[in-house]
Amino acid sequence: MSFTPAVSEQRFVLDHVVGLGELGVDGDLTDAVLEGAGAFAAGEWAPLDRAGDIVGAKWTADGVVMPQGYAQAYKAYVEGGWGTIGSPEAYGGQGLPVSLATAVLETLGSANTGFALCPTLTxxxxxxxxxxxxxxxxxxxxxxxxxxxxxxxxxLTEPQAGSDVGALKAMAKPLGDGSWSITGTKIFISFGDHDLADNIVHLVLARTPDAPAGTRGISLFLVPKYRLNADGTPGAFNDVRTVSIEHKMGLHASPTCVLSFGDNNDCIGELIGAEHGGMRAMFTMMNNARLNVGLQGVQIAERATQRAVAYARERVQSARAGSPSRESVAIIEHPDVRRMLLRMKAQTFAARALVYLAFGQLDRANAGDAQARARLELLTPLAKAHGTDLGNEVASLGVQVHGGMGYIEETGAAQHFRDARITPIYEGTNGIQAADLVGRKLTGDGGAALFALTGEIRGQTQDANLIALTDACDEVARHLISAETDDRLAASYPFLTMLSVAVCGWLMEKQGRIAASAEGDPAFLAMKQAAAAFYTAQIVPEALGLKAAATASAEVLYRVTVDGFAS
Amino acid sequence: MSFTPAVSEQRFVLDHVVGLGELGVDGDLTDAVLEGAGAFAAGEWAPLDRAGDIVGAKWTADGVVMPQGYAQAYKAYVEGGWGTIGSPEAYGGQGLPVSLATAVLETLGSANTGFALCPTLTxxxxxxxxxxxxxxxxxxxxxxxxxxxxxxxxxLTEPQAGSDVGALKAMAKPLGDGSWSITGTKIFISFGDHDLADNIVHLVLARTPDAPAGTRGISLFLVPKYRLNADGTPGAFNDVRTVSIEHKMGLHASPTCVLSFGDNNDCIGELIGAEHGGMRAMFTMMNNARLNVGLQGVQIAERATQRAVAYARERVQSARAGSPSRESVAIIEHPDVRRMLLRMKAQTFAARALVYLAFGQLDRANAGDAQARARLELLTPLAKAHGTDLGNEVASLGVQVHGGMGYIEETGAAQHFRDARITPIYEGTNGIQAADLVGRKLTGDGGAALFALTGEIRGQTQDANLIALTDACDEVARHLISAETDDRLAASYPFLTMLSVAVCGWLMEKQGRIAASAEGDPAFLAMKQAAAAFYTAQIVPEALGLKAAATASAEVLYRVTVDGFAS
Structure with missing residues (x-):
């Protein structure tokens, strides 16, 4: 199935959710970027998606080899300047808002999710x-x-150090000339090796000698695959070996590597930031990465929806119930199939609005706006966790719309379902995101950022469902701020979902209202309104059903012993 | 990971949900069957599960070949008499209740889901x-x-005839001697060919000459792979060719065949039941198959939960938040992981209770109980759809509990996730089940069976959440009975979930109360109570959140044109 970039929708969200105009980008430039990236992604990257899944990245003794066509398509990406949009002008970038670069990355990832993880990490x-x-x-x-x-x-990750980053053991020893000797093994390193680029720049968390235990003793190192020559070009091999790649359920175009640093004691790194300041530096890239993983939810939701709509329009099966005509119709005409498709559209719009909103705050925060930074920090766990939950939900609905064909790999719907399943796990599991929300983000400022957000939502809507959900979020938040740690954590995930839906509901309703009086493609504007109506009328009330779980105590979880779980 | 048959839980559900004693089976026999089947499944079938996934069934020009060990393990199943439990004594069966055979099939399927589909179809x-x-x-x-x-x-299925069975084109022409010449192609035929048994008995829907269009013109034929000799042994090949098998996302141990009947005009079948009575005969096997697909949800949920619990007990990561000790603990100690695990336990119990309840009604209906038949018919779409939805939810949580390891195929969690995804699709998609619920099952008797069920629930509980949900189900049901067809269908799936959760809540709460005063393994009984408390306190309220969707009109779905979905 061909991929159609979601240009109208991206432009709408950039205009009305992000406020890209306020960030100094005019509409013509935006359109040029969105359309150019769309044409490139649809033309060059989408056709490689299936080979990425079937053939996948392969480990060889000489390094990881990508499927045929990837190196060329990556080169075209570099030459087209698609990576430079959001980077600083001082370093060859275009210095445009990250929000706009986000739209480009979304399009690349909808075309080829696994492949797009490479630029994402960059x-x-x-x-x-x-x-x-x-x-x-x-x-x-x-x-x-x-x-x-x-x-x-x-x-970051080592076999014994996953969510518990502080348990990592990789070592960095000073060599006396300001450089460091790096040793250790890292796992789950996406695009840890490949044949797409001239060099790979590994950012590695490691411990320096006599560093304190836990995260406070971690430092960040820059470890290139090839050391730089005096003229800055890649030179000698830096003793970073790819031991193996994982056999994963999906995302096969993305090699997930086990990297061994310094097997021959010849791996040299440079300290980034302060010694023992690794976690702080890592959070800089991790927070960005979390938003980009939320964006993967959008990428997959968009593509899965397009595929399901196309199938449902083609597949003819049964007459419509209750219709006088006994002619068989395309299954998109059947109410329950259409319900699934509208839900897919609405959840895709919701995920996009949520993730883009966060990127819009990132642009403002980068420009020094402290309020935007506070909101960004609050939104980051929502964008990551809820964005990826929605990607999974939509991909699963996509399989369902296809019926039996959805389970057959050739159809393509199954790939999205498999690809999506990692997104609630990596870059901090969604459970870690929920803990971050109710910990640092909620209790850290006594709820100030959250109540500012819910206050803004309430001030902008008259939708009864949305107001009820927003009120419930406030009530739960107040409860959680003063709750015991266990109770707060036990309730964290349902609360994260409630708050995410409140934010999405706010953005959906607002866009629906704007679409009602906007000029543009009538079919698109009608869909924006219908999706908004569906969201506030049906999805928002579902989230209200989570209030009981979001205020429940942890006691029931510990009423049974660990052995009891195996009984 | 080794598989531990859920014997205590099966026995509890057979006693307190099914009422197996009332069906004339004493406890000692039940225990002997459950334990014997458990030992057999864990010892002989579970070890083949991974090869079933990795190697899978293979198509060859001589027919489908199962992975090494399967033929022997199947022979052991036949020789152990595990297939005979629920079959009539007159034909070599043991004539025991289907409910008890269900528990055996559950255990086989938890050990090896794909393999167990073979006896399921038989x-x-x-x-x-x-x-x-x-x-x-x-x-x-x-x-x-x-x-x-x-x-x-x-x-049943042909390329153009999936959910729309009436569109099938396979032909049966009378040969004058009472037998029929069968021609046509069928797709998605599970275990349509294999090397496990001496013969394969295909039950085939086809049209006779001049048959009326649609489902009214369909007849059912028995078409053996090998015709029977005069002495009843398998003889000449009956011109049923396996053209190919599908490349599926999961369930690789189950060959999904394209079968071609009568390529050489030499495929002979016998009519089963009356000419043009095929749909009625097919429903007999399909209703049973629907319950058994619901049972697959239970199978996968049980195994996925066991795997996640085992991992969460072994995997040590981070100290417990808020604890004075900074020692790292097994992740089962962390509140959000424990929430996922308790949810998995509760949803597995709920799925089992729901599906077993339906089988208990089947046993009573088979004995002539008309009320039981009415309840069975109402419960069948719930058991199929909600049982499989829960299998998918639990398998997904199982991946999540494993973190990054859950995405690596070697861990095994991913296989359950992939295997489960077909179950909401085959034997009538869950959307078809929902249509069946609000159509035939709800409006067919004006809601009599449904209101009898909800009345019974209300009479047996004092739980406020459960009463609220049951009341909501009644209210929605009354609304749907008089609703327009489109509105009824648009609301069907949310309503199916609400009603399923009400039934599960009823059974969970009842079992929790019984467990509070029962004798037995204290760890198991404590888990039954905790799962019941979690279910009524947290899962039941979630279902209340679906009421808005279950009473919404279809209008919003059709507000946008078909083209609008692609905009």
Missing amino acids: VGAIEALVHHGTPEQQAAYLPHLSSGAWTGTMN | VGAIEALVHHGTPEQQAAYLPHLSSGAWTGTMN
Whole structure:
């Protein structure tokens, strides 16, 4: 099935949710970027999606090899400048808002989710260097990362250190000349190796000698696959070996590597930021990465919806119940199929609005807006967790709309379902996001950012369902702020969903109202209104049903012993 | 991970939900069957599960070949008599309640979901022959099907005839001697071919010459892979060719075949039941199959939960938040992980209770109880759709509990997630189940069976949440009975979920009360109570959140044109 970039919808959300105009980008430029990226992604990346799944990235003794066509398509991406949009002009970037770069990345990821993870990780490395690198490091690496000529990775996880990053054991020893010798093994490193670029810039968390235990003793290192020559070009191999890649349920175009650093004691890294300041530096790239994982939810939801709509329009099956005509109709005409499709549309719109809203706050925060930063921090766990939950829900509905054909791999619906399933897990599981929400983000400021948000929602809507949900969020939030730790955490996930739906409901209703009087494609504007109506009338009330769980005590969870769970 | 049969739980549900004692089976026999089946399944079938997924069934020019070990394990199943439990004594069966056979099939399917689909389909063929076969047909086929020495299939689907069975084109022409020449192609035929048994008995829907259009013109035929010799043994090949098998997302141990009947005009079938009476005969096996697909939800939920609990007890990660100790703990100690695990336990219990309840009604209906039949008919779409929805939810939570490891195929959690995804689709999509519920099952008797059920729930509980949900179900039901067709269908799925949760809540609360004063393993009884409390306090209120959707009009779905969905 061909991929159609969601240009009208992206433009609408950039205008009315992000406020891209306020960020200094005019509509013509926006359209040019969206349409250009769309044409590129549909033409060059989408056709490779299936081979990415079937053939996948392959481990060889000489490194990871991508499926045929990927190297060329990646080169075209670099040459087209698609990676440079949001990067600083000082380093060859275009210095445009991250929100606009987000739309481009969404389109690339809808075309080919696994492939787009490569530039996604590069963005994280750029962020870390922009905020924590020395001028020399920035000059040496940023131009190549901005263009995408070199790619970036994030190296946190070790076998014993997953969500518990503080348990990591990789070591960095000073070599006396300001550089460090890196040793250790990292797992789950997306695009840890590949044959797309001239160099790979690994950002690696490690411990320095005598560092304190836990996260306070972690430092961040820049470890290139190839050391730089005096002229800045990639030179000698830096003793970073790809031991294996994982056999995953999906996202096969993205090699998930086990990397071994310094097997021959010849792996050299540079410190990024302060010694023992690794977690802070890592959070810079991780927060960005979390939004981008939420964006993967949008990417997959968009593509899965397009595929399901196309199938439902083609597949003819049964006459419509209650209709005088006994002619068989396309299944999109049957109420329950149409309900699934409208739900897919509405949830895709909702996920996009939520994630883009967060990126809009990131742009403002980057410009020094403290309120926007507070809101960004509150929205980050929502965008990551709810964005990915919606990606999974929509991909599953996509399979269902296809009926038996949805279970057959050739159809393509199953790939989205498999690809999506990692997104609620990596970059901090959604449970970690929920803990972040009710911990740092809610109790950290006594609920100030949250109540500012819910207050704004209430001030902008007259929808009874949405007001009821917003009130319920406030009530739950007040309860959680003073709750015991266990109770707060036990209730965290249902609360995250409630609050996310309130935010999405706000954005959906607002867009529906704008669409009612906007000029443009009538079919698109009608869909925006219908999706908004469906969302507030049906999805918002569902979230109200979570209030009991969001205020329940943890006691029931611990009433049974650990052994009892296996009984 | 080893598989532990859920014997205590099965026995509890058979006693307190099914009332197996009332059906004339004593506890010692029940225990012997459950434990024997458990030991067999864990010892012989579970170890083959992974090879079933990785290697899978293979198509060859000589027929479908199962992975190594399957033929032997199937032979052991036949020789152990595990297929005979619920079959009539007259044909070599043990004549025990279907409910007890269900528990055996659950255990086999938890051990190896794909493999267990083979006996599941055979059960359907037995049902069709018991109710619609001639004495000669019964004598010739039932003993072999009861033992499992021969297996059965259901042949409904054709490329243009999926949910719309009436669109099928397979033909049956009379040969003058009472037999029929069968031609046509069927797709999605589970275990349509394999190397496990001496014969395969295909039950095939086809049209006779001059048959009326649609479902009224369909007849059911028995078409063996090998015709029977005069002595009843399998003889000449009957021109049923396996053209290919599907490349599916999961359930790889189950070959999904494209079967071509009569390519050489040499495929002979026998009519089962009356000419043009095919849909009625097919419903006999299909209703049974629907319950058994609901049971697959239970199978997968049970296994996924066991796997997640085992992992969560072993995996040590981070200290418990708010605890004075900074020692890292097993992740089962963390509130949100424990919430997921308790939810998995509760939803698995709920699915089992719902599906077993329906089978208990089937046993009573088979004994002539008309009220039980009415309730069975009402429960069938709930057991199929909600049972499979829960299987999917639990399998997804199982992946999530594993974190990154859940996405790696070697862990096994991903397989359950992939295997489960077909269950809401086949044997009538869950959307078809919802249409059946609000159509035939609700409006067919003006809501009599439904109001009898909700009345019984209300009479047996004092739980406020459950009463509220039951009241809401009644209110929605009254609304739907008089609603327009489109509105009824648009609301059907949310209503099915609400009603299913009400039934599960009823059964969960009842079991929780019984467990509070029952004798037995204290850890198990404590879990039953905690799961019941969690279910009524947290899951029941979620279902109340669906009321808005269950009473919404279809208008919003059709406010946008078909083109608008692609805009």
